[in-house]
Amino acid sequence: MTGSEVPSSFRLVYAPGVMPGKWVRIWNERLPGVPLTLTQVPASRAPELLVSRDADAGLVRLPVDRTVLSAIPLYTEQTVVVVPKDHLVTAVDEVSADDLADDIVLHPLDDVLDWDRLPGRPALERPATTADAVELVAAGIGVLVVPLSLARLHHRRDLTHRPLTGAPESRVALAWPEDATTDLVDDFIGIVRGRTANSTRGRRTQQPGREQAPQKQGQQGRQKQGQQKPGKTERSGREAGRGQRAAERTSGKGRRAGGGPTPKNPRRGKPRRGS
Structure with a gap:
C-alpha cells in the first residue's frame, strides 16, 4: 500500500456489549497518525457494514457469512x-x-x-x-x-x-471482508492477538523512535566491544611473553656462558659460613 492509498482513518464497528477500549488504546499508542473511528451498531448490522465496505473491521457476534467475511473467534460469553x-x-x-x-x-x-x-x-x-x-x-x-x-x-x-x-452461548469475533485484508486490518489483528510493537509481523505498529532503539543499543554494544579490544590485546601480549620466556628456559636459551644450566635458585649450593 503506497502513501497515497493509506486511508485517513481505520473504521471499526462493534456490537453492543463488546468492550473494545483496550485495543483502541493500544492502536492510538502505536499508530497515532491513523485515527481509529469507533462506532457501535446493532449486532445484526455489523456484518452488513463490513460487506458493504462501510467499515474496515468489526467486533461481531458469530455466526457470520464466512464466504465473504474472514473471522477470528476471540472469546465465548457466559x-x-x-x-x-x-x-x-x-x-x-x-x-x-x-x-x-x-x-x-x-x-x-x-x-x-x-x-x-x-x-x-x-x-x-x-x-x-x-x-x-x-x-x-x-x-x-x-x-x-x-x-x-x-x-x-x-x-x-x-x-x-x-x-x-444448558443455554446457547454467544461467541465474539474480529471480522473483516475476505478480500480486503489491508495493512491496517493486519495491524489491528496483531493488536487483538497480543503481538508486541516489536513483533516481526507488526510492520506498521512501531513508531520511528522505537524502531531506532534496538539499532542504537547495537551500536553501543559494538562501541563497548571496540573499547575492550586494546585490553584484550595487552593481556594476550603479556601471556605470549610469559609463554616465550618459559619456552626459552625449557630449550636452554637461558644457559650460562660456562655451558652449565642456570640454577633455578642461585642461593642453593652456597657454602654456609663457619660459626
Whole structure:
C-alpha cells in the first residue's frame, strides 16, 4: 500500500456489549497518525457494514457469512438470566432452563442467542430491543436471557442476574471482508492477538523512535566491544611473553656462558659460613 492509498482513518464497528477500549488504546499508542473511528451498531448490522465496505473491521457476534467475511473467534460469553432482585432464583448461584418453566421469558427481536427452544413461557409480543426487554423485566412482566456483557450493559439497581446452564452461548469475533485484508486490518489483528510493537509481523505498529532503539543499543554494544579490544590485546601480549620466556628456559636459551644450566635458585649450593 503506497502513501497515497493509506486511508485517513481505520473504521471499526462493534456490537453492543463488546468492550473494545483496550485495543483502541493500544492502536492510538502505536499508530497515532491513523485515527481509529469507533462506532457501535446493532449486532445484526455489523456484518452488513463490513460487506458493504462501510467499515474496515468489526467486533461481531458469530455466526457470520464466512464466504465473504474472514473471522477470528476471540472469546465465548457466559449466558445469564436477568430477573428482579426479589425473584426466587436469586436464592441460588446458578439456574437451569427447568427453573424458568413457570416464568415468561422475553425474546427481543435483536436477541443474539441461537435458540433451538426458548425456555419458560413465551410472551404475547416480542420486545423490539434488549433495552426494551430489560424495562419489562423491571416492570415484573417476565425474565430475560442474554450474554453476560449485555446484562452488565443494561444494569439496573432493581435487577440482578444469575448464570443459566444448558443455554446457547454467544461467541465474539474480529471480522473483516475476505478480500480486503489491508495493512491496517493486519495491524489491528496483531493488536487483538497480543503481538508486541516489536513483533516481526507488526510492520506498521512501531513508531520511528522505537524502531531506532534496538539499532542504537547495537551500536553501543559494538562501541563497548571496540573499547575492550586494546585490553584484550595487552593481556594476550603479556601471556605470549610469559609463554616465550618459559619456552626459552625449557630449550636452554637461558644457559650460562660456562655451558652449565642456570640454577633455578642461585642461593642453593652456597657454602654456609663457619660459626
